[in-house]
Amino acid sequence: MALLTRLSPAALRLLALLAVLALVLIFFSTQIEGYLNGRLFNRISSSVAIMALIATGQTLVILTRNIDLSVGSVVGFSAFATGSLISNHPDLNPLILLLYAAAVGTGFGMLNGVLVAYARIPSIIVTLASMALFRSALVEYSNAKSITSESLPAWLTDFPNMPVFSLGAMEFRAGFTASLVVVLIVHFALTRLRPARQFFAVGSNPEAAEMAGIDAHRTIFAAFALSGLMAGLAGFMFLARFGNITVVAGLGFELKSVASSVVGGVNIFGGSGSVIGAFLGAILVDLLETSLVRWAVVSEFWREAVLGALILLAVTTDTLFSRRLAALGARKSKESAK
Amino acid sequence: MTRLYSWEGLLFATFVIIFAFNAAFTPDFLGLSNQINLFQLSIEKIILALVMTFIIINAEIDLSVGSMMGLSACAFGYLYQIGTPAPAAIAICLTAGVLGGFLNGWFIARLGLPSLVVTLATLIGFRGLARVMLEDRGIGDFPEWFNALGQKGLIGPLPFALLAFALLFALLYVLLERSGFGRKTYVIGSNRDVADFAGIDTARHKIVLFTLSGLTSAFAGLLFAARVGAVRGDVGSGFELDVITIVLLGGVSIFGGKGTLVGTLLSILIVLNLRNGMGLMNITGHIQTGVIGLLLIASVVIPRIKFATSRGSKPEATS
Numbered sequence: 050m051a052l053l054t055r056l057s058p059a060a061l062r063l064l065a066l067l068a069v070l071a072l073v074l075i076f077f078s079t080q081i082e083g084y085l086n087g088r089l090f091n092r093i094s095s096s097v098a099i100m101a102l103i104a105t106g107q108t109l110v111i112l113t114r115n116i117d118l119s120v121g122s123v124v125g126f127s128a129f130a131t132g133s134l135i136s137n138h139p140d141l142n143p144l145i146l147l148l149y150a151a152a153v154g155t156g157f158g159m160l161n162g163v164l165v166a167y168a169r170i171p172s173i174i175v176t177l178a179s180m181a182l183f184r185s186a187l188v189e190y191s192n193a194k195s196i197t198s199e200s201l202p203a204w205l206t207d208f209p210n211m212p213v214f215s216l217g218a219m220e221f222r223a224g225f226t227a228s229l230v231v232v233l234i235v236h237f238a239l240t241r242l243r244p245a246r247q248f249f250a251v252g253s254n255p256e257a258a259e260m261a262g263i264d265a266h267r268t269i270f271a272a273f274a275l276s277g278l279m280a281g282l283a284g285f286m287f288l289a290r291f292g293n294i295t296v297v298a299g300l301g302f303e304l305k306s307v308a309s310s311v312v313g314g315v316n317i318f319g320g321s322g323s324v325i326g327a328f329l330g331a332i333l334v335d336l337l338e339t340s341l342v343r344w345a346v347v348s349e350f351w352r353e354a355v356l357g358a359l360i361l362l363a364v365t366t367d368t369l370f371s372r373r374l375a376a377l378g379a380r381k382s383k384e385s386a387k
Numbered sequence: 388m389t390r391l392y393s394w395e396g397l398l399f400a401t402f403v404i405i406f407a408f409n410a411a412f413t414p415d416f417l418g419l420s421n422q423i424n425l426f427q428l429s430i431e432k433i434i435l436a437l438v439m440t441f442i443i444i445n446a447e448i449d450l451s452v453g454s455m456m457g458l459s460a461c462a463f464g465y466l467y468q469i470g471t472p473a474p475a476a477i478a479i480c481l482t483a484g485v486l487g488g489f490l491n492g493w494f495i496a497r498l499g500l501p502s503l504v505v506t507l508a509t510l511i512g513f514r515g516l517a518r519v520m521l522e523d524r525g526i527g528d529f530p531e532w533f534n535a536l537g538q539k540g541l542i543g544p545l546p547f548a549l550l551a552f553a554l555l556f557a558l559l560y561v562l563l564e565r566s567g568f569g570r571k572t573y574v575i576g577s578n579r580d581v582a583d584f585a586g587i588d589t590a591r592h593k594i595v596l597f598t599l600s601g602l603t604s605a606f607a608g609l610l611f612a613a614r615v616g617a618v619r620g621d622v623g624s625g626f627e628l629d630v631i632t633i634v635l636l637g638g639v640s641i642f643g644g645k646g647t648l649v650g651t652l653l654s655i656l657i658v659l660n661l662r663n664g665m666g667l668m669n670i671t672g673h674i675q676t677g678v679i680g681l682l683l684i685a686s687v688v689i690p691r692i693k694f695a696t697s698r699g700s701k702p703e704a705t706s
Contacts, residue, residue, distance in 0.1 A: 116503070170687045171641045173448075173503075177628060178680035185677025296673065307507060317504050350518040350620075357512020361494065364504050 058374055059323060062314040066329045070336065077340045087218035093335050094225035095209060099286045101228045103302055104309040104327040105235050106279030109272045111310055112248045114319030115172035117273065119161060120280040120306055122183035124299030127153045127284025129187055132196035132294050139202050150285035151278055157183055158277015162270035180303065188296050198292025209290045224286055236324045248272060253320030309334055312363045394638045394690060398653040405657060409664040423544060425663050430548040431456060431607040432626055433655045436633045437559050438603045440651045441596055443634055446576040446643025447495065447502040449597065452604045452630060454513035455487050456623030459608030461517040464526035464618040473530050481605050487513060488601015492594035510627065518620040527617030537613025548610045560648050577644025632679055633658055636686045
């Protein structure tokens with residue numbers, strides 16, 4: 050109990066998530082031969098590299114009490130547009146290509162942001178519509194062609210697998226390391242920088258935030274623009290990792306990113322959560338999927354059913370736990386008032 | 388109320404324009420078989436839209452309808468393949484729908500979890516169970532009478548599914564507009580706390596609605612199996628978004644408390660005719676969905692412009 054009171058609920062939530070991750074690893078290491086090795090880390094880190102970026106953007110949006118269902122379409126568009134730019138201009142500077150992917154994503158995100166923050170249309174409607182719109186823009190733009198990895202320069206397809214440093218058997222590759230750096234930067238900003246704290250303020254109480262002089266519209270707009278930016282960068286990573294891009298690239302990423310955030314303890318009603326949580330959530334989701342595929346006891350087709358149960362479990366424990374905590378806090382403040 | 392009437396008037400005018408356009412430019416459009424086909428091709432979605440209207444008026448959302456459809460269709464295929472007689476398999480599938488819907492409702496109403504998250508989890512979970520049963524196989528060769536129910540006319544040229552849609556619309560219309568249950572749906576949707584204080588068992592009401600949604604989704608899954616004559620793990624995948632789009636376009640507020648089944652019906656007519664017309668003009672499915680998306684945004688923006696002066700500023704929030 051002493052530990053319970055000393056640590057903040059958010060820190061406890063992260064510890065719980067880490068504990069679950071450890072339990073999953075221990076469980077499957079007893080079930081699958083040669084499970085805990087460098088290959089497992091590589092497999093999961095390269096797919097988490099993409100989802101972590103999207104989940105980070107999604108978390109920023111959810112913090113402000115909104116949701117962004119268009120991220121999957123933005124990832125697809127960004128991957129395709131970036132791929133077609135580099136195949137038409139193979140000598141392009143890598144930095145310009147990265148900026149292009151970022152700009153494409155930010156552009157789409159700003160469009161969502163204007164409609165949600167300034168035209169005041171509920172985000173679920175805006176992004177439901179823009180998910181379809183961005184996807185049809187991609188279909189138009191692609192002109193029934195697809196990007197193939199042969200048309201991409203070697204530096205791009207090699208980038209995600211380039212080793213940066215190793216910790217024991219764990220080899221940190223460039224793609225994953227880059228994503229990790231982005232997540233840490235956003236985390237630092239959210240916990241330490243005043244402008245980024247506004248995401249929490251607007252999400253936990255929009256009216257109070259307005260009274261405190263925070264421009265709630267601008268904050269929500271920024272959240273969507275950043276979510277677009279993250280999805281744009283994720284599109285770049287998607288292109289680099291897979292090379293072959295069709296019009297269905299990134300389909301379904303919107304729900305997976307919401308799932309990662311929610312499993313990571315981000316409150317769907319806004320105002321609380323962390324990008325580190327969403328990052329760990331993305332890892333847990335991916336770890337379970339990868340492990341279930343290799344587990345001989347059940348068919349690999351169980352992975353979606355298990356994922357659904359996991360989300361339900363995470364939200365249920367979060368809600369019940371935070372209610373218990375709130376009740377505890379109320380009792381305490383009553384006692385101190387006496 | 389004037390706003391509602393004018394919104395439905397606008398929808399009706401839109402429908403008339405699209406309908407006239409289709410009729411003028413496509414020779415076979417007005418034929419009875421094309422008109423029936425128009426409904427038949429999207430029959431599952433439009434049936435789901437009717438119950439989704441109740442859910443959204445109640446200020447909730449059900450993202451799991453497409454997956455429940457898939458679960459029911461796959462369960463039917465699986466049970467039939469292992470030798471269960473078709474009527475028993477149908478009964479089991481419908482029961483699964485009731486249980487799945489109840490599960491959603493219980494988590495949402497009794498534990499107070501947001502429906503967006505609960506049904507997102509069951510969207511993934513129900514789909515997972517469907518895949519566990521069929522893995523990557525497809526199952527067909529259902530009994531003759533079962534396929535005929537989905538493909539042939541039952542009364543004259545009218546197929547069973549279309550009659551079921553009409554009957555369900557009539558029943559739900561009476562339920563929403565003329566019964567206490569319907570009034571409660573609106574009251575809980577516009578202010579749950581007030582409804583609680585007024586002595587309404589809001590939790591039970593929500594559970595009933597989600598159970599109804601699960602049952603209807605299971606029914607829609609069976610209709611799909613009969614209409615197509617075969618099932619796969621991805622039956623109904625992505626339907627939830629189309630269904631929600633139809634309901635919102637029909638003027639049902641995402642914040643709950645507002646909307647009508649007539650609005651949903653008009654929206655169904657608009658979407659079906661628009662897709663049919665675009666299909667005849669060789670516009671692909673993805674672009675069609677994009678146009679519907681534009682319409683969805685327009686459906687929220689247009690009334691705002693018209694009524695901007697009478698509306699105060701409201702803080703942003705989503706369900």
